[in-house]
Amino acid sequence: MPELVVLHVYDLSQGLARQWSSLILGTQLEGIWHTGIVVFSREFFYGGGICVDTPARTPYGSPVKTIPLGETSKTFEEFQSFLSTISHKYSFEKYDLLENNCNNFTNECSLFLLNKSIPDDILHLPSIALNTPFGQMLRPLITNLQQQFRQNFGSSSVLTSGHSSNSVGFQKTQGSKEVDQSDSVPDVKSLKDYLSIEYKNPFLFESFDEKKVVSKLHQLIPTAENLSNERLLELAVNGEPSTLFPLLDKLRFDILQDQTLAHSIARLCLSDILQKHCSESSPWSTTIMSLRLLTNMFRYDEIVTEFLRQPCHQEVVVKSLCYSFVHPKPSVVETGCAALYNFCRLLYFSDITLSEETLFQLAHDFFSFITRDTACNCGNQQGTHMLLSLTFLCVYNESLLELARAMEIPACPFLKQTEHLSLKTRMVVDKLQKFLK
Structure with a gap:
């Protein structure tokens, strides 16, 4: 038959x-x-x-x-x-x-x-x-x-x-x-619940030596205190290189207390600041302050959410983050990881949708960064931001989870060296490793 x-x-x-x-x-x-x-x-x-x-x-x-x-x-x-x-x-x-x-x-x-x-x-x-x-x-x-x-x-x-x-x-x-697919559900649900409970708030750069920064700013721009916000924001994009560090430093601190200023920055110049100052032609000191400004903008999720609804802004932010991963200055890399954590956190908790190209670029470049040997040498804070960013991305999008597996993230040394991290972060690592299997 x-x-x-x-x-x-x-x-x-x-x-x-x-x-x-x-x-x-x-x-x-x-x-x-x-x-x-x-x-x-x-x-x-x-x-x-x-x-x-x-x-x-x-x-x-x-x-x-x-x-x-x-x-x-x-x-x-x-x-x-x-x-x-x-x-x-x-x-x-x-x-x-x-x-x-x-x-x-x-x-x-x-x-x-x-x-x-x-x-x-x-x-x-x-x-x-x-x-x-x-x-x-x-x-x-x-x-x-x-x-x-x-x-x-x-x-x-x-x-x-x-x-x-x-x-x-x-x-x-x-x-x-x-x-039995249900075997993995408790770990997934537990991980999502844990993120929602423990990591709703952004990381902010709040320390500030106001006297020193303002003195330096007035030394470089004597008329600074008499300039309008619009003019100061113009200078934050196109000012003399020597003035950018103190000016951006003051702006990144001022927006923590001034939501109106944060809204103006998002509307008028944030994209230009990142595009111009997070590049190889920019001094590292300007790059780090631009990334700190971006990080503190997440103090106002609604402002950043509105800003990121425009694909051109998404591309600029992601390009700036990816640039920070390969920067030779460890302090720039550390600041970029803080901004990345805030970005991934907002992406997970909000209704923002990135284009596939932009999402893939971010995930691929970040996952490649994690697999490098230098990723194992980061400090506690940077390590925490990297782990949480990885977690948010993998939980946010199933294709990114598969990409992480394809790039052998579960086996990378970075995920195995967590003894120096806080107990709360190690709990995330444990749940993430089960999720990645």
């Missing part, structure tokens, strides 16, 4: 290819495919060797596509014999992400059973995709998935030789039970 042959297709990028590929490559990729071939009421696939399991209950989750390939007249015994002849090619040791992968295996099975290949777009897409810049970014995710599979199911094939040279016996993959 003919047996139906079906191809089960899984997305190893877990949605990331579909979400981000067009933005990065200009070409839409629907997924990076893993496949299993279903026949004789079993699903056969290449993982830690040739494996067999209940259809759609493999360690790769649920298939995103099921493609009927046709009906075969081959018997189960003939298929067993065929698998025994190719088992040496699909061993644990010979797995290769590009040249000898799961899709090569299912294609060879389809050729034997039906004398036809699996669809070309599935067979060749992994090699094409993984050789792109986007694919290079996803390689760690896919490699880790394969390594985890091998660790879970051993270094030998779960297809084992029987007594007859023409047959093989099959063992069900160990531990491949259906995942």
